[in-house]
Amino acid sequence: MILDNENPSPRKIVVKPIVDSYNSFSINEKERRDWSGNIYLACFAGILAIAFFT
Template structure:
């Protein structure tokens, strides 16, 4: 990861009122996964496997 770049994280929020209370809500958050690290790791592993078996 480059420290100079700023990434915008997309989030899904689900806001539900709490039953039996006044103006109280539960916030359920699901963060979108960043796959760039896994793709990089897969490419490095593939290159090492090709180099090992040839």
């Protein structure tokens, strides 16, 4: 097990204490978007549009 290397998490976790409570926390998770699939889809649609109009 290698403990020196940390991998970046695809999720951003925000921990906030809940007001007027004892040892209670609210955990909000936000995922980073992966735009690579959308870029490939846009390129493919562009190629199809060029092929259709020529």
